[in-house]
Amino acid sequence: MALVTAPAPDTVPHPSPARHDRLAVPVGLWLWPTAGTLLLALYRIGEPLLGRDELTSWDMAGRGTGQLLATLRSVDAVVGTYYLLLHEWTGVFGDTPVAVRLPSALAMAGSAACVALIGNRLFGRRAGLAGGLLFALIPGVSRFAHEARPYALVMLAVAMTALLLLRALDRPADRWRWAAYALGVVTVGLLHLIALTCLAGHLALVAVRARRERRVLWGFGLAVAAAAVALSPLVVLGREQTGRQSSWIAEPSAMGLVDIWPQLFYSGLCAGALMLLGTLACGERRTAVVFCAVSAVAPPLVVWALSHGEISYFYFRYMLFTLPAFAVLAGASLTAGARSRWLLAPVLAVLALLTVPEQKALREPLAHYWAGGPDYAAAAAVIQKYYAPGDAIVYDRNEEAGMFALGVRYYLPREARMRDVFLERSAADRNDLLSTDCPRPERCLGTEKRIWLVVIGNEPDPLNGLPPDQASALRAHYTVSGTERPGGLTVALLRRAG
Structure with a gap:
């Protein structure tokens, strides 16, 4: 039995496996969100000055491979995969501001495609298209498509891994699908260990599905265990380096759980609009809603709780990968009901207008500095x-x-x-x-x-x-x-x- 059939009120929709296996997804479903996101990502991408962390990326990418690996043994190992990728990229495309940021722009466009595909699987085509277009308009998406750091690649890896999980749940007996999912989890961890908190949403979905089919627990458990073994050296090394890397992050207060949402979206208005739309999706397919809601909200809660020990990890950039889940939920809400076809265009237009000030501000020369910076x-x-x-x-x-x-x-x-x-x-x-x-x-x-x-x-x-x-x-x-x-x-x- 596949993960996606006719919409029952308490299950994820279950189309037949063949529907997904033949990849009969309309091109427009993912093309328009991808194109919209890429267009906004490329617009004036080279104009903001490189920020402090971006300069570190440039410096590390410019080192020889041996020198870079030697550095990672003492500092920044958790970002090492990104540095290695950027090292190879700049060796081909150069190190201009546009060149060093282009991988992030492309990754963000890929994330938009994944949002549309996830929405399609969970809530239907119109929901997938709406979610992908809403995702493109989030100012935080454009902002970190302009950032020569791993956050956009992390978002893409998390979104793709969610798709791999849905495919594995289509055919729980297929070991290769679980192996692909495990590889996705490893990729997420290699790009940023904090992003592994996305597994909270995966666990929620698997737990619901396991009520009907126990073997999904075995597939999920073995995949995650294999990924954990593969990532264990990086976890150990990263733990040894946390004193240097995260000591500047303050222990979060209770207000941190309120302040983080406008920071994630880079717009209080956009955060409020999409979160409100997300809550209105609760009447939709319940298992799908639970999966997206836990994927959106649980990672910040988990990281907040873990940040009350010796080291704090509670920094909004580390949780940007939750934005696709918010977009999927908002798209599902916006396309629910018979009249939804008349709502999408006006809502997109209003959201675009409301976020114009933020979109303009994030392209200013000193936009990558919180309180201004040296020119x-x-x-x-x-x-x-x-x-x-x-x-x-x-x-x-x-x-x-x-x-x-x-x-x-x-x-x-x-x-x-x-x-x-x-x-x-x-x-x-x-x-x-x-x-x-x-x-x-x-x-x-x-x-x-x-x-x-x-x-x-x-x-x-x-x-x-x-x-x-x-x-x-x-x-x-x-x-x-x-x-x-x-x-x-x-x-x-x-x-x-x-």
Whole structure:
């Protein structure tokens, strides 16, 4: 018996297995949501400056494979799969802002297709199409389609794994389908371990189905167990690194469970609209509703509960993979009833209009910084304008845990090679995310006639933006010959005295 027959009030719909096996899904069902999501994802994708985490992605992807693997043994192992994929991608397509973000845009478009296919399986064609189109309009979807981080790929992996589970439940005796599902779970874990909380929704669906067919418990249990064994080395390594990776995340309060929803959707209005639509789906196919509702709500609850120990993991980006479940539920609600065909277009139009401010804001130059940020591109443009071969550079490395130097370096032309005067060992050489500075700055000065200085803020004397020992070493041999202050930064040109 398949997972999807005529809609009974307390079961998931059960079409015959042949219906799905021949892949007789109308192209338009997934094409329009995919195209809409991709169009919004690509619109001005390269305009926001790379954020702090994106700069880390660029830095890691630019390292050699051996160097990258060595780094992952000490830090960021849980994001290692993404770094390796991005390393290969940038080797072919380059490292422009569009290039490094394109995998996320494509993954988000793929997620829209999965939303439509899941909605089709659970609630019917119109529900699948509506869910996919609603998904495309969520500002959080466009925002993280513009992010050179693994979140969009995680969303795609979670959505595809849900589809693989539904296929396995069509034919519980088919071991290959359970093996494919297990591989999906492994992929989710390799991209982000926190996303394995999606299994809460899978367990709810399997538990309901097991009332009629016990063997689904065996298939599900063995698949998850096999995935757990495969992921266990990463779990152990990730646990060892949590002190460095998650120590900055605060333990969540009860209000965290309220605040997270507008953060996930990147719009309070959109969150409210889709969650309201989702609650109206409760009169639909009950098992399908339970599956989607648990998939949407349980992961944040589980992560919130786990975040009251030594380490907190409660950060909204880690739970973006729940958005497809909300979209499927909203699509089911919107297409329920005889009059639903007249509701879809107006609701989509209203949602699109309501989210215009958020869609515009997330494409601003500093959109990837919560409270504004340093304009690395503007600083690089000043240096590029006056650059001369043989110039050196000094960064304020006390700011942003080393991201400051990465940001300016990224936006400088690759041919503008300048010695980093006070750099002792780069992050790449240390197999780490952080570099180390010269313990005695005076000894690190060379014979360069000109040194660029980039510091945050607008101090009258730009050397005051450096640690005292570095400032003293420079003052002894260099004088400030000119300054510009773009985007909250100070860029100064120092010339050697005498």
